[in-house]
Amino acid sequence: MTVSEHALEQAALFRDCFTQLRGEIGRVFVGHSSVVDQLLLCFFCQGHGLIEGAPGLGKTLLVRSLSEALSLRFARVQCTPDLMPADITGTNVIVDAAERRQGFTFQPGPIFANIVLADEINRATPRTQAAFLEAMQERHVTVFGTTHAIAPPFSVFATQNPVEMEGTYPLPEAQLDRFFFKLTISVPEVHELAEIMARTTGDTEPRVSPLFGADTALSLFSLIRQVKIADPVLNYALRVLRATHPQVAGAPDSVRKYVRYGASPRGTQAMVLSAKALALLAGRFHVAVEDLEQVALPALAHRIIRNFQAEVEHVSAETIVADVLAAVRK
Amino acid sequence: MPTDDAKRRLTSALQRFRRRLRLRAFVLDLPVSAALATAVAAAVTVTRSEDLSLRAWAVSLLLAILAAYLVAVIRTPSLAATAQVVDHELRLQDRAVSALQFSESTDSISRLVVAEGAARLEDLPASRLPLTFPVTARWLAIGTSVLCAAVVLSRMNQQSTDAGAARTGPATATASGGTRSPRDGVATPDAPKGQASVPPASSPGAAAIPPTRPASAAGTPSAGESSGRGQAPASKPPADPSIESGSAPLTPESTSPNRAQAGGAAGGASRGDGGSKNGTAALTAGGRGAGTPGGREDLAGGAGGTIGGRQAVPLQPNDAGNRRTAAYDAAYNRAEAATAAERVPFALRSYVRAYFLSIRPASRQ
Secondary structure (H helix, E strand, C coil): CCHHHHHHHHHHHHHHHHHHHHHHHHHHCCCCHHHHHHHHHHHHCCCCEEEEECCCCCHHHHHHHHHHHHCCCEEEEECCCCCCHHHHHEEEEEEECHHHCEEEEEEECCCCCCEEEEECHHHCCHHHHHHHHHHHHHCEEEECCEEEECCCCCEEEEEECCCCCCCCCCCCHHHHCCCCEEEEECCCCHHHHHHHHHHHCCCCCCCCCCCCCHHHHHHHHHHHHHCECCHHHHHHHHHHHHHCCCCCCCCCHHHHHHEEECCCHHHHHHHHHHHHHHHHHCCCCECCHHHHHHHHHHHHHHHCEECHHHHHCCCCHHHHHHHHHHHHHC | CHHHHHHHHHHHHHHHHHHHHHHHHHHHHHHHHHHHHHHHHHHHHHHHCCCCCHHHHHHHHHHHHHHHHHHHHHCCCCHHHHHHHHHHHHCCCCHHHHHHHHHHCCCHHHHHHHHHHHHHHHHCCHHHCCCCCCHHHHHHHHHHHHHHHHHHHHHHHHHHHHHHHHHHCCCCCCCCCCCECCCCCCECCCCCCCCCCCCCCCCCCCCCCCCCCCCCCCCCHHHHHHHHHCCCCCCCCCCCHHHHHCCCCCCHHHHCHHHHHHHHHHHHHHHHHCCCCCHHHHHHHHHCCCCCCCCCHHHHHCCCCCCCCCCCCCCCCCCHHHHHHHHHHHHHHHHHHHHHHCCCCHHHHHHHHHHHHHHCCHHHC
16 A cells, blocks of 8 residues: 555545544534534644533533543543642652552543543633643643653543633633634524434433544544645735734734734644644645635634723624634635 | 656646636737727827828737737746636635645655646636636727727718818818818828918819829919919929029910919919018919019919910910820829719829829920
8 A cells, every 4th residue: 555545545534533423423412513523623633622602502511422432531620619730630649659668659630631621611710720721732741840741632622601700710811822722602593402302301312432542533633734735825824813913914904993912823723733634524635725714713713802892892703703814815 | 657747747737727827818918909009000090190001000900919918928927826826716725736836745645635636627628717808908999999980980081071172173272381282172281391282273173183292382383383274283393494583484284275264373473482472372362363563474464363364375286295295184184083073092093193293294394
């Protein structure tokens, strides 16, 4: 088998895995197909996702279904104000060793899983939220001066409730920037609600079957990063990023008026990487501008810091991103 | 090698689209250059008041096409730009751009990208890139058509004026530096400045042929003879001694019956020759029979225009020279009448006139 044939085979495998995962998650999570796709893209690009939605919309179920379908190690952290960083990262504990000697041994926390669900992360204190930072960005944890690497695949999916803001600690911009995508789950349609009722109130509850393990996932991660992106296409992504900054010439009026600070380069990284995965899904080994446009909203919206005027006039970040795309496309 | 083959196929396909883009640029530039060429040709036609030949128009259009092609060649996009245009217009999802950029790479993914891009481009005909005319080209075409129509109509109008003037007889001629024909009163652009035209003969048979003959600005008797003669073909050269004497020459042609009014013109000429007025005024005055203060006595007597003039001297039938002159005059009159009755093109009239000038007998020199 030649190298090219191997690449083609891997690409076909990726498409199959993606499609099967989508179907498997769809067995328990009804509707919101775009959110499911974005979640899978986020995982295959080894990014972290922030899922926002009202209570009871299936945020936790979505992430758990993903981990079950992948047969990966899953950990859930229910964030509360009294949650400590050590509860997440782990700590050194005294254990009895051989020959009646005692010593400190590192006891890993729930962050050392393949898929971590930080439920209602905005209820944790900033100190605890900061504990996630190193793990999410550096993919390792430092406890008592010792660095412990987190084995791939590793993705953190945090949820937050936009309604109940009392007693919460909204994530700072720096931490929001660590999230690859921000996924928003809205209220399901009537037919979706009917389907949810039918599935959850019957005598049998659908369950997710494991499809493949970490090895397969890791090989697919590598394939995604090999997808090519031409300079004009990359230039488009960079122009989109620059257009989110109000002080840059060529920024649309909505950006100048409503944006305090634009997206960081991590936004472009997220766009390009997820666009590569989308290109593979489309059977291509190169990124197209259409791929970038498709992922611009979940990649950039949470990275744009709006000003007070935007909040007063209820101008959403999604609207601003749409304006940016329209301006750059001209 | 497959990579080289894919690269070659990719380059070939892109070259095909590149040629198409060059053609498109040519089509875009052609209306502008053609309109410019037409406008220039029309401007030349109007300013020089002469018809441009079909060949000249064709040459100008040919130059316009050449200019448009040169501009198109200069503006032909590079392969990279061609790939971008093809991707954008044929919705290829950046296949061409990616394939072109990674055609030099040797890794497996790059090979796949190049092979896929080349295959896709090869399947597409270059005609998928449409040759669209810009909106401005339509307006240019309309404007050019209107301009051409205006020029053609103006030329046709001028020709019909020529013919109408010929049918109705000679109009009042003005000696405005040769801008009016001495015969038919129609503007003749080729008459040199400073040359006098002469008033028409009162004879209804005076034909309308715009002269190209030079007439002396000094009010030469020959001009007076021409007008007075009405249909006399020849003109006197300025070096004629009669000019210096300020008198009308007594030549055999003055014996023509049509020359009954010649004295008026000659008298006018002689007056202008007197030095007080220019040739124009003198000729006009002579045409009106206004008398000639500075003219010779015998011509002054004939300066009455239609009422004056010398008595015609009959020709001797046995005189061969006179016979030839009479035959020449008759042929000239017939030709002049024919060209006046028909709508003869300007060039043909000039040709006929030149012919008669070249064969005129010595007595008419």
